[in-house]
Amino acid sequence: MAKCCADTPLLTDAQIDESLGKLTAWNLSEDRKLISRAFVAKNFVSAMNFLNSAAEVAEAEGHHPDFHLTNYREVKIDVTTHAIGGLAEIDMELAAKLDAIKVDYSPKSNN
Numbered sequence: 001m002a003k004c005c006a007d008t009p010l011l012t013d014a015q016i017d018e019s020l021g022k023l024t025a026w027n028l029s030e031d032r033k034l035i036s037r038a039f040v041a042k043n044f045v046s047a048m049n050f051l052n053s054a055a056e057v058a059e060a061e062g063h064h065p066d067f068h069l070t071n072y073r074e075v076k077i078d079v080t081t082h083a084i085g086g087l088a089e090i091d092m093e094l095a096a097k098l099d100a101i102k103v104d105y106s107p108k109s110n111n
């Protein structure tokens, strides 16, 4: 059963703010429709290792982030529920699961 579809309820503003209090590495978009996290990996392989682990997590969750590899080691992840054009509980669950993936960060990165 798809965990997210057209009748998945949107989170209220209060629910979004409460969830983001726990997801400290994530930022809320201006339109409050998606959350993003960005980090600098140690190198290209570290970035790709994260992305491949994240793909496994997303597939198991049945909910998929948008990945941006802005250069060889800068990763940006956007999470939203495309089917409803906004944020649902499953987005917050996915973000928490992505945060559990070990990342080899660049020594200079602030994440």
Ligand SMILES: C[C@H](O)[C@H](O)[C@H]1CNC2=NC(N)=NC(=O)C2=N1
Binding pocket: 002, 003, 004, 005, 062, 063, 064, 065, 079, 080, 081, 082, 083, 084
């Ligand atoms: C049928 C399948 O579960 C749906 O298409 C899922 C797949 N993964 C998804 N991921 C995200 N982020 N949003 C969706 O609306 C979505 N829909």
